[in-house]
Amino acid sequence: MSNTFGKIFKLTTFGESHGKAIGGIIDGCPANIELDFEEIQHQLDRRKPGQSKITTQRKESDTVEFLSGIFEGKTTGTPIAFQIVNENQKSRDYSHNKEVFRPSHADFTYQKKYGIRDYRGGGRSSARETANWVVAGAIAKQVIKKHFKSNIEVGAYTSSIGKIYLEKPYQAIDFSKVDDNIVRCPNDEVASKMIQLIEEIKKEGDTIGGKITCAIKNMPIGLGEPVFNKLHAQLGFAMLSINAVKGFEFGSGFCSAEMRGTEHNDLFNEDGTTKSNLSGGIQGGISNGMDIYFRVGFKPVATIMQKQETIDINHKKVTLQGKGRHDPCVVPRAVPIVEALTNLVLVDFLMMKK
Amino acid sequence: MSNTFGKIFKLTTFGESHGKAIGGIIDGCPANIELDFEEIQHQLDRRKPGQSKITTQRKESDTVEFLSGIFEGKTTGTPIAFQIVNENQKSRDYSHNKEVFRPSHADFTYQKKYGIRDYRGGGRSSARETANWVVAGAIAKQVIKKHFKSNIEVGAYTSSIGKIYLEKPYQAIDFSKVDDNIVRCPNDEVASKMIQLIEEIKKEGDTIGGKITCAIKNMPIGLGEPVFNKLHAQLGFAMLSINAVKGFEFGSGFCSAEMRGTEHNDLFNEDGTTKSNLSGGIQGGISNGMDIYFRVGFKPVATIMQKQETIDINHKKVTLQGKGRHDPCVVPRAVPIVEALTNLVLVDFLMMKK
Amino acid sequence: MSNTFGKIFKLTTFGESHGKAIGGIIDGCPANIELDFEEIQHQLDRRKPGQSKITTQRKESDTVEFLSGIFEGKTTGTPIAFQIVNENQKSRDYSHNKEVFRPSHADFTYQKKYGIRDYRGGGRSSARETANWVVAGAIAKQVIKKHFKSNIEVGAYTSSIGKIYLEKPYQAIDFSKVDDNIVRCPNDEVASKMIQLIEEIKKEGDTIGGKITCAIKNMPIGLGEPVFNKLHAQLGFAMLSINAVKGFEFGSGFCSAEMRGTEHNDLFNEDGTTKSNLSGGIQGGISNGMDIYFRVGFKPVATIMQKQETIDINHKKVTLQGKGRHDPCVVPRAVPIVEALTNLVLVDFLMMKK
């Protein structure tokens, strides 16, 4: 019931962080699209652990393997199944996790809901699942380009880490520079401060939150459905599905709550574009052809390398000492995830529109 | 495709603001629940136009009529159809609307998407649709109480209008006082300022945004599904479906993006509750039994009573003079809408859990 | 969960036979289609009770009223809501039904499943529900013609009543003659025998079964989806949803089970058509452009005008004396129902293909 994303271009996923493999099935991909497999792997590499000093040092090659739906390099219109084998979890001893509920993790809620959990890791609540989304999003991106002949461009970047903000609107951003630094903030000066902050936080065994801004350019008019399938509601739903996300706002966002109609209304130009774009490219749930932009807020990672008091499955107090290799901040690795989900939302609405 | 809300307790709606009627079908309501019809109408009355000096002065009795699914006062398990006849739109002349795209309304996007629209009003993008949600939400609330024997309590209130904020956490709120004033802010002093602001704004022919905070108390553990049906993602999706909403955050929300893991983690008590609740009652998409709370940001209403330059359907410049009776601020009337959608989300997850 | 038909062109229905009204919402109808309302009512008239001496003499005008989704005679792309007011059930006394389980009716299963039922009639299990399908099917037919510019033709007819068979393949049928007689068998001689049989049966207070054959001509190639949405599987599902249907077969049907591959294979002509058409126009779940044809078997109506022993809700023996005005044979009135559902299946697949 809960492991499928999308209505026509549908991704169904599986896999625990410490099982044999994770993966998914994409049902509804159009036929006859020549896939660029290097580009898919490239997106996965942008998300993978161990890619820089400010991410977890855990090593996973995260190599995607396709099992069906592709023939002689092209999609056939049948389900595309893929898997990513879990390499790094075979032999360790996880018995220390077995009985402990880690604070602000899903251990407690999973145990209470299902009465059983794969305690070797976060199970389905592990952010490892997002690798599946990146694979599907990378395919969605190619479908948008090659099947719909659309030049829609989705770009995301780190806009804040803790209290360090990139004080620029997305319009002033050169999206081609996002990957130029490891924190994925397209401004070297701000990025340096962010990286320095994350390194300090990491040294302290602590973690830090941050924000991602995403913009969608070259939007066609008419994507989105009224009432219960508004374009921004689906984008919000997608973003709120990412681990650690606590908030979503688009266009003028929460700021609009302090504004007046005379300030906020976007007046039309004669070509149907608008002079301002506080609406964020969507009116009545439907794209108006202007840029869409939104912000996503991430809480700090719950796994810290400091001692914490907690309880075990018998509700007895225990002391938890974080170990292992964890991200001091998820935001840099979440940039390709935000883009992937955005592409998945867009391809689905493109298919609905058709 | 886009007019159904929910997976098991499903509401499908219809109706334009200026057609014969609006209404809906609830499919999936359990049998044998004795409905309190006065309570349903009471919730509709909380939303209806003309209820106070700070709402639109348009008059609609908004009386709901049930057509099926109820026998001798009880639900039968079959679809519950209802309608609310539109009373106030018969005879007027709407030809002035026919050719104009109002700024920051959905006129433009609807016309471009469908090539046709019921120009007498906002059509499906009118907030009149939310009356349907209030009916269904009021039934959902009764199903939660009577079928699931749950004492879950959903309460929302106006937490800011423009820059006037109620500077209190929801824990300090007496929810029984929300309806004591017309702006639905449960603090008389702050409410007075809000009402005064809205009246001034109205006099100027302008409009103003605001925020609603909602809390859910007495939550059972285990509602919500991992991965793509997280409880907070569905709440966000629901709230972002309300007209004029630009942002959603739950628990610590966007503030968490500035925080550290050591500050943010909610440590457990031995009874499984947590000492703090920055998580907002949800971990890994699943309720942990603590209160859920979230905030929703509303932009100012797009219809203003001042002259605006705009374009017509031939993309020619025209001047638009707002007329009619419109809300200077939607927030007070949106309080029961936020509650209704919250109850709809909760009843659906209760049914899924079962 | 169970009151919606279709995936993209979706019909959600409501209504009990003895409630205020029955009706439905069509979600997913394309915009800008000029509807022929007389044709819709004409299809309803073909189904309505009291139309001839061999149907129930109950009188219902069965007038459909549209509440939304249509503006100035055209569809707007928003949900089309409609209702048919129940005229004939106000004042009667139904207390004799309250406690009795009629044999081979759904009284027993409804009572056991829901613990409550609208005992004034069959509730949702009444064939009155099929009037909703006829309305939606009549719209679907117009969408096929006007939106898809397709000349697909769906025609059904009574091919047997009891042991009286029309011994002709559908290819030899003049479909324009189906409504020339009241039993809807397009052969006057056979029709006379069928009518005579039904009249005799009726005099005896008994009922009789029969079969309907349906053919779809001018089919485009490529409708239907492999694996779990095969075109014939959806047609079968639709037909098996009609009250009293006990069997469905398409193309060579059950006869094929006695045949050899050398007899059964449909060899190709050079234009891609096939020399024979035992496949019934569908291969691998997908239409191949040849005619689709299928047969539907109806059991005799369960309500008979003779005394029957049965039990009441306390499982005590009682004697039931059928009264009221019931159909001695549903088949003639089911012809437009079979056509309506076929059109609903086809329009949905046309929308999926697009």
Added chain:
Amino acid sequence: MSNTFGKIFKLTTFGESHGKAIGGIIDGCPANIELDFEEIQHQLDRRKPGQSKITTQRKESDTVEFLSGIFEGKTTGTPIAFQIVNENQKSRDYSHNKEVFRPSHADFTYQKKYGIRDYRGGGRSSARETANWVVAGAIAKQVIKKHFKSNIEVGAYTSSIGKIYLEKPYQAIDFSKVDDNIVRCPNDEVASKMIQLIEEIKKEGDTIGGKITCAIKNMPIGLGEPVFNKLHAQLGFAMLSINAVKGFEFGSGFCSAEMRGTEHNDLFNEDGTTKSNLSGGIQGGISNGMDIYFRVGFKPVATIMQKQETIDINHKKVTLQGKGRHDPCVVPRAVPIVEALTNLVLVDFLMMKK
């Protein structure tokens, strides 16, 4: 859109006959069920090729491997992914298939619908897909027993091959004997004739159709939903999804079309059971606790070992000489498939009822 079966207990499948693997994801399986993996493999073995002299001699071990959703032998409530590696298709040369449309196969319709197909085999239209269903059905069967504590028993058998019929009602069948012979007809004398017929047919390079009867015993009352999710409509839909099926009937089936109400009505006993069971255990779409039984008609396999005239993808005449190892009759191997789909339908309705 078309590769998922079920509403709550959902199977999504993938895989072409000649790709790397086939498999699926089961979403919605309850947690904490100890799975009997040998029993799952046993059901696969009942379906696998090469199991006897009257099936295809192609060899596949058809070993199922589970990738997720199971921890320490128990289901965890998360998606269960599985795959069956294709062993037998690596090196052969399939270029002879590339351009030919085999008569009464899906080559033509796939090519026309998708513009591309995996010509090495039947792709998704290959009956190899049904191995996935058998895996999921075997799990469904265990969920019925272990999670729902139900003693529902599903049994299918070969009731005819060509014109050789087992002239006995299902009530006279000893279902424990179905696997005693290779044709799966639980009567040695009739089975011998069937086997002899299939061997003769095979020698001639021809194929033959047949029928399967399936019965469900110990049914609970109340499974099935009114209107558009009738229990028998879902069973029909499931059966019509099996390759080569041309017809479905339940209870009295097509015979009922010749009967009178006085003959057909099932009168009640005082315990709520019925004296006869022509209804086939379902009234108004809902199970009444009596046995459910139905028949499924299979056409002869389209692949014959004789020369056939056909066309190629350029619509030029060519002569096709069947080669390879194909089933002369699918019916014996289809018995476990019918059972598997029946278990999938039942588990889904059990979950809906809860």
